[in-house]
Amino acid sequence: MGQKAKELVTRAGLDVDALIKDLNSAYCDEWLAYYQYWIGAKVAEGKMFHLIAQELAEHASEELEHAEKLAKRIIELGGTPAISPDLWLKDSTCGYLSPENPDAMALLKQNIAGERCAIEVYHKLLEDVAGKDLVTEHLVREILEDELEHEQDLEDLHRSCDMKENACNTKAKACRK
Ligand code: FE
Ligand code: FE
Ligand code: MG
16 A cells, blocks of 8 residues: 555545545456456457457457456555455446357457446546546546547447448348347
């Protein structure tokens, strides 16, 4: 813990314990997002699966970086990042969508939903700390920018599949939705 880190946050009028709780919830979200992307990249099927799996794998590593950044800040503030995977689902806001349907288009839809939830979480957190805890503000803004990019990347992939109908797996009903 950094004594000064905690002091600055308290002086700004923020409840440190509540902030740590919010950061920990986001930390749990990141591990679930990481695994959802990671396993999605492994099981993806369908004609565009190579391209999509590559993007999913890239996003997985970026979600893990988010978890790293959040863990560092939680520790600085005197908290403990979730020490057991049991807590990931329990304390998560965005939850986890199992890739029961390995069709790459279906995976995209699931991950788009996850990104939209993450954007809401980080936007709310940013509003809470803006102008008060400048270090967390910077960190959360960086992550929010990544999540916005993630959503757009996945939407673009989904759209390009829609436009090139014959490039999609013919079984991928999700393409036509
Ligand atoms: Fe993330
Ligand atoms: Fe993301
Ligand atoms: Mg990307």
